[in-house]
Amino acid sequence: MKLGVLALQGAFREHVQMLRAIGVEPSEVRLAGDLDGLDGLILPGGESTTMCRLMTDFGLWSPVRAFHAAGRALWGTCAGAILLANEVAGVSPNLGGQPSLELLDVTIRRNAFGRQVDSFTTDIAVKGLEEDFPAVFIRAPVFTRVGPEVEVLADLDGQTVLVRQGRVVASSFHPELSGDSRLHELFTQLCQEAKEQKFHAGV
Numbered sequence: 001m002k003l004g005v006l007a008l009q010g011a012f013r014e015h016v017q018m019l020r021a022i023g024v025e026p027s028e029v030r031l032a033g034d035l036d037g038l039d040g041l042i043l044p045g046g047e048s049t050t051m052c053r054l055m056t057d058f059g060l061w062s063p064v065r066a067f068h069a070a071g072r073a074l075w076g077t078c079a080g081a082i083l084l085a086n087e088v089a090g091v092s093p094n095l096g097g098q099p100s101l102e103l104l105d106v107t108i109r110r111n112a113f114g115r116q117v118d119s120f121t122t123d124i125a126v127k128g129l130e131e132d133f134p135a136v137f138i139r140a141p142v143f144t145r146v147g148p149e150v151e152v153l154a155d156l157d158g159q160t161v162l163v164r165q166g167r168v169v170a171s172s173f174h175p176e177l178s179g180d181s182r183l184h185e186l187f188t189q190l191c192q193e194a195k196e197q198k199f200h201a202g203v
């Protein structure tokens with residue numbers, strides 16, 4: 001299993017460390033060619049406006065869309081989830097619209113928990129995990145609209161915080177900072193499944 005972590009900005013090193021801890025040696029992705037041969041890609045948390053600018057500078061929008069179209073798995077955490085969404089809300093109007101990959105049929109609202117509660121950790125129930133997951137939220141977004149093909153895997157006080165649409169997963173929290181590798185293990189399984197499906201389909 002070959003996984004990559006988008007390494008333009010933000011908490012990519014923490015994802016790399018978490019993947020290493022579960023026995024996966026990931027590579028850092030900065031250029032389109034770095035995606036070659038990968039089965040899955042993690043888009044980390046950070047600052048989505050900066051990441052968008054770097055996605056443009058590094059010419060990554062089309063290559064990441066093509067990576068998805070070729071049957072590979074993607075997981076966006078926090079700012080990474082914002083990059084995946086079809087629609088981004090909560091952007092300052094004078095900045096214009098925020099570009100995104102549009103690979104996940106959701107609307108995501110940036111900084112949805114307000115400044116008073118910038119960062120917090122709380123245990124949440126996640127579909128597919130037997131025990132609660134310690135979720136770290138840092139100026140986190142929430143999914144305010146979820147399309148018909150999107151499965152909600154976790155919420156917090158009625159706000160959607162973890163979703164999946166086929167082989168695209170997005171969390172508004174930072175699983176790489178919680179010292180709990182279960183979601184990284186689940187994503188690795190999803191990458192494996194995506195790879196096998198591709199193999200069976202003869203692609």
Ligand SMILES: NC(=O)CC[C@H](N)C(=O)O
Pocket residue numbers: 044045046047048049077078079080082110111138139140141
């Ligand atoms: N921890 C994070 O990734 C924060 C996301 C950031 N608030 C943004 O909107 O881009």
